[in-house]
Structure formats: structure tokens, C-alpha cells
Amino acid sequence: MSETKSRKSKSSKSQSASYSFDIFKHELVPKHEIVPIDEAVEILKRLGVKPEDLPWIRASDPAVRAIGGKPGDIIRVIRKSPTAGEVVVYRYVIPG
């Protein structure tokens, strides 16, 4: 009797765990997107930097995982800024 009860509570727990949560809808998380390779080359040329000179972001970062980024990718982050309205920055995905 108690066994079924505890199992019931467990299943309801796992159900709420699978409840979908889109982290990009959270007010703290800005938009992330993977930059296509040809565009990335152009951006790096324009900025005059090597990929690893960009700020980094780990491959295990929840936002990177959500968009399926892999180490070596360049991620475009579109932040809301209190001073400029909207700012586009790039991050380089590192392993880890």
C-alpha cells in the first residue's frame, strides 16, 4: 500500500521533471545562435581576431547545449543592454 503510494509520488516527480522549459524564454538569458562557418570567417576577419581571442563559452553551458553547439563553433549572443538597447557579441565554444 505504502509502496504504491511512494511510487506514485515518484512518477509524478519525474513527470514534472520532463515538463519542458525553454531557457531562452528566461528573462536573464539572451538569444544565442550558432554562426554559420562562412559568416564566422567573415566576422573574425572584420574583428581582426583569431577564434580563441573571442570570449569563451563552454560546450556544457546550458544555452550552448540547447542550441546544439559544439567546441569550435562561434555563438552569436544578442543581449539586451541598458545603455545601447541591443548588443551583438560573439563567443567561442571551448570543450568542457
Place this chain on the structure above:
Amino acid sequence: MKTSYELDKEKILEIIGKKASFLPKKIVEELISKIIAKRLSLEEAEKVIELAAQQYISSLIEPGEAIGTVTAQSIGEPGTQMTLRTFHYAGVRELNVTLGLPRFIELVDAKKTPSTPIMYIYLKDEYKNDREKALEVARKIELTTVDNVTLEVSTDPYTNSIMIRLDPEFLEDKGVSVEQVANVLKKYGDVRISDEDPYMVIISTNESDVFRLEKLKNKILKTRIKGIKGIKRAIVRRTGDEYVIVTDGSNLRSVLKLREIDPYRTYTNNIKEIEEVLGIEAARAALIREMANVLKEQGLDVDIRHLILVADMMTYTGTVRQIGRHGVTGEKESVLARAAFEITARHLLDAAARGEEDLLRGVAENVIVGQHMWIGTGRVKLFMKLSRKNEGVSNVSS
């Protein structure tokens, strides 16, 4: 006299795109709204945009400006006026929040857990005006252990049992029944409720050793009846036009899984948790928000750009690093800069043993060797083009 106006949003955007495409979004929006509000003519609008662009360019930071130093001073000076007192009340009497200098230090040190972790849990639209529902959720997430509802505990080494007398008042307060308590204790042995006292729970174990029985007793007291680990207290507070649950203690990952809450506005002051659950960009945003909040609370006016720089420095490696020995300063590339900061002899010795090289690119190392720093006018070098020597012209190059 309302003639049709020749400029609209598209048209202005087009002019800006042609003349000043580098302007940030906020200025562009302001220009558009002001131009339309004042009903400027095409020429006037063009002139205004040109002037705005000029102003914008002239207020950009010069290349080579030592912004880090400016930031350090801009935060440091007001910092001297911050209160050293740790606690401030945040609306609710029983809830303390660390503010002022101690909180600022905590943020900059990237501590794993703040000394007063707090969450702000917003409810879904359908519940946000429902006080009863808010209280129900608050009760649900508040961590309740056996200890919280216990009046007294005793062990009986002869029958290998542990007797727990529960407190009816606490039970009522936490919304827990005796049966619920008995239920969670089932894993420790046979549980029965005493015949003489309805609030007495007796657990018979097969632990014959007195010390281990004592140990088990402590374990039982820490057993969770309900709630989320880490949430010590949850209080319902009315903020604006809705009920918000403010908690003492923080556990972002678990709270986000609740169905009744609005996960997209739920907030914690634990930066490390935000980094783990929402990523480095969210941690950066939260850092700025927390730092700005501390300064605002103290009535200090520091430009947010300084705080943004600090947050950027702390997060650019993909993890939140502290400003200090184990972070930004400690991981500097230059040996001399590290040696100038702390434990000089050790840094020099280690560097010598490893054969490290110092490229003398930073400020501290150039001060040490007595060279110009690579900052401001120090970035510019003069040299002469020999071929033009006769014309007496020297070229400036950066």
C-alpha cells in the same frame, strides 16, 4: 493645420542606415521617436542624425584608454561610503538580505553560495492573484524535516526502538499529518503510532548497537518530509499586483520544475546556480543586476558600464571567475604582474623554475621595469620614414 507628414519610421531608418549605421539601437529608436514627435522636415532630420552621429563618435572611448583603472576607481571610491553592516531588512521582518560592502565583496569573489541566498518565485498568470494558492505553493516548497515537527526524541536500547513525540502545533503550522511523518520513516524500520499518545511515533529497528542507534536517531531527524532541499523558509509577499514567494535559501534547478510557477521570471541571488542552470550569459546578466542593486540600495550612483566591465572580465572564460587570487588577477599571463599582486617570491621562483617569459605588455610589468605602459599615449610610437627624411616629414603610426 495638419498636413501629411513626409517622414515615417521607415524613411528615417533609411537615412540613418545611409549616414550613421553604426548607431546603437537605443539611440536609433530615440531619434525616430523624437523626429516624428517634433515633425522635423527631411533636411532637419538629416541634420539631427548627422549631429547625433558626431556626438556619438566623439563620446566613444579612445583606443588605449585605461578603462579598467577608471572602473576600479569609479567603484572603489563610492565603495568607501558603503555600509559595513551586513544585514538589511528587505520588506519582510523575518527575512534578511546581505547588502552593502559585504554583498559586493561576495559577488566579486564569485562565492559558491551567498551568505543569504534568496529566491524570488513568481507564479503563473492564473495563480498570481490567488493568495491561497501562493501559500499552498510556499508550504509545498518549504523544506520540512522530521526535526521541524518534533517535540522530543528518545531511544530505547532494550527494544532497539526510537520514540518521537511530535508537536501538534508545528504539525499544524507546516501542514503535515502524523501519518505522513510515519510514512517517510518506514525506510528505517517498523513504524507504529503509539496507542496511548496519538502524536507518538515509535520506530522499531534491528540496530542493536547503542551508538549506531544514536546515529540513526540523528539521521531520522534530518529526514525530509516534504519540500525542496535548501529552501529553509518561504514567505508570500505582495509585490505590485501579484503574489510573489520569497524564500530563504535557494535551489533554482528544483524550483524551476514546479508547475505552478512562472519559470521565466524566477530569480535567485546565487550566481553560481544561475551559471549552472541558465548558462554563463545569464550569470553575467545576474552579476550586473546584483551589483547595480547593491549600489542602488546604498544610494550610490555608479555608471552601469563599469559594472558591465567587471562582469565581462569575470565571465569571459566561460565560467564565473573571481576578481582575485584564484581568478582574474591570479591567472594573468605576466609573471611580474602576478608577482606584484601577492606572494611575490613564490611567483618569481615558480616562473624561474618553469622558464616562463614575460612579454611586458601589461601595466604592472612595465611599471616594474620602468618602461612606458602600453596605454593611452603610450600606445603611440613615433618613427621616421627614412625615404622622406629630406622633406622633413615624420609619420605617426599606432
